[in-house]
Amino acid sequence: MGNQVKIESVVLHYVSVEEYQKLTNDISEMKAIIKEGFSNSQNLKLSIKEVAEELDVSELSVHNYIKKGYIKAFKIGRRVFIKRTDLDNSLKEVKSLKYKR
Numbered sequence: 855m856g857n858q859v860k861i862e863s864v865v866l867h868y869v870s871v872e873e874y875q876k877l878t879n880d881i882s883e884m885k886a887i888i889k890e891g892f893s894n895s896q897n898l899k900l901s902i903k904e905v906a907e908e909l910d911v912s913e914l915s916v917h918n919y920i921k922k923g924y925i926k927a928f929k930i931g932r933r934v935f936i937k938r939t940d941l942d943n944s945l946k947e948v949k950s951l952k953y954k955r
Contacts, residue, residue, distance in 0.1 A: 898938040905936050919944075 866874065905925070906913045917934075920927045926940040 899935040900938060900941060902934055902936075905941060908941075 869877075900908075902913050902916050906916045909916070916925070919925045920934070920936075925936055925944045927934050927936045929935070
């Protein structure tokens with residue numbers, strides 16, 4: 855999931871206990887914000903038009919991919935949506951099939 859940096863150690867000089875606690879609280883808050891943003895982007899619902907633009911194909915092609923089962927989709931009322939994770943998984947499957955031949 856992207857580049858990860860592992861920090862082995864941190865040396866703090868002339869930091870009071872209060873400053874240290876504030877730093878650790880700030881880091882914990884930042885981690886929570888990043889985690890929340892990541893989970894929200896994974897659950898993002900995309901419209902047919904958005905998927906077509908992203909894949910650089912027509913909306914009709916996206917409908918055909920859904921009918922053939924290449925992309926999972928769901929309906930809310932009459933509108934069709936695709937989850938970001940489902941689209942990403944579909945693209946991974948297509949790439950892996952390409953190299954299995």
